[in-house]
Amino acid sequence: MTLDIKICGLKTEEAVDRAVALGATHVGFIFFAKSPRNVDPADAGRLADRVRGKARIVAVTVDADNDDLDEIVALLSPDILQLHGGESPERVLTVKAVYGLPAMKAFSVREADDLKKIEPYLGIADRFLFDAKPPAGSELPGGNGVAFDWRLMHSLDGGVDYMLSGGLNRDNVAEALAVTGAPGIDVSSGVESRPGVKDLGLMDDFFAAVRTAQGDIAHARRGM
Numbered sequence: 331m332t333l334d335i336k337i338c339g340l341k342t343e344e345a346v347d348r349a350v351a352l353g354a355t356h357v358g359f360i361f362f363a364k365s366p367r368n369v370d371p372a373d374a375g376r377l378a379d380r381v382r383g384k385a386r387i388v389a390v391t392v393d394a395d396n397d398d399l400d401e402i403v404a405l406l407s408p409d410i411l412q413l414h415g416g417e418s419p420e421r422v423l424t425v426k427a428v429y430g431l432p433a434m435k436a437f438s439v440r441e442a443d444d445l446k447k448i449e450p451y452l453g454i455a456d457r458f459l460f461d462a463k464p465p466a467g468s469e470l471p472g473g474n475g476v477a478f479d480w481r482l483m484h485s486l487d488g489g490v491d492y493m494l495s496g497g498l499n500r501d502n503v504a505e506a507l508a509v510t511g512a513p514g515i516d517v518s519s520g521v522e523s524r525p526g527v528k529d530l531g532l533m534d535d536f537f538a539a540v541r542t543a544q545g546d547i548a549h550a551r552r553g554m
């Protein structure tokens with residue numbers, strides 16, 4: 331089973347290096363001023379250069395305007411744009427065309443109908459990312475460390491490519507994979523000691539839990 335694993339909200343050389351050494355397929359950098367994970371585009375570019383070609387570089391933006399995107403793309407040279415705001419299908423198309431980059435469009439999920447909101451984006455977004463709805467009072471559209479009911483993913487068409495995110499951590503990622511069979515997972519808060527501070531030990535534990543879960547799933551499939 332191939333599984334994409336994205337570690338998001340990276341801010342230090344140590345965390346970037348460890349993520350890729352552990353087998354992260356994607357590393358994410360947050361460009362959202364209110365986030366404790368916000369990074370300067372030039373700093374993010376330097377961090378990304380350490381692992382370019384070994385993992386896909388993801389720029390996470392929230393309803394970013396053209397000036398901000400120009401700067402982020404110029405200084406980071408991302409492989410993928412993660413659009414984590416209320417970007418319309420037209421905006422996603424425009425951004426893809428202007429920058430020549432694939433777009434992963436994020437959606438927040440609390441109930442089955444939330445998954446239907448992807449319909450206008452089918453054939454436009456290259457991939458989807460499903461996150462939990464932010465808790466009341468949160469200023470962050472993502473990175474809140476809360477999960478949604480993963481069983482809702484059973485109603486998603488099997489052909490839709492996505493990453494599962496929201497509140498994943500070393501204790502629940504095996505269950506998340508078993509319930510959803512997600513082709514990709516994305517974690518931020520779950521590998522932090524406090525908001526914005528990645529914990530290398532928690533990253534180790536997270537990957538160990540993922541590898542064990544992958545082994546368990548492969549074993550179960552062989553027994554079928």
Ligand SMILES: O=C(O)c1ccccc1N[C@@H]1O[C@H](COP(=O)(O)O)[C@@H](O)[C@H]1O
Binds near residue numbers: 358360414475498
């Ligand atoms: O992490 C942030 O601060 C953030 C800010 C703005 C948009 C997205 C953000 N993070 C994304 O949130 C999800 C899940 O995070 P968590 O594991 O629940 O903490 C992930 O896709 C991040 O890219």
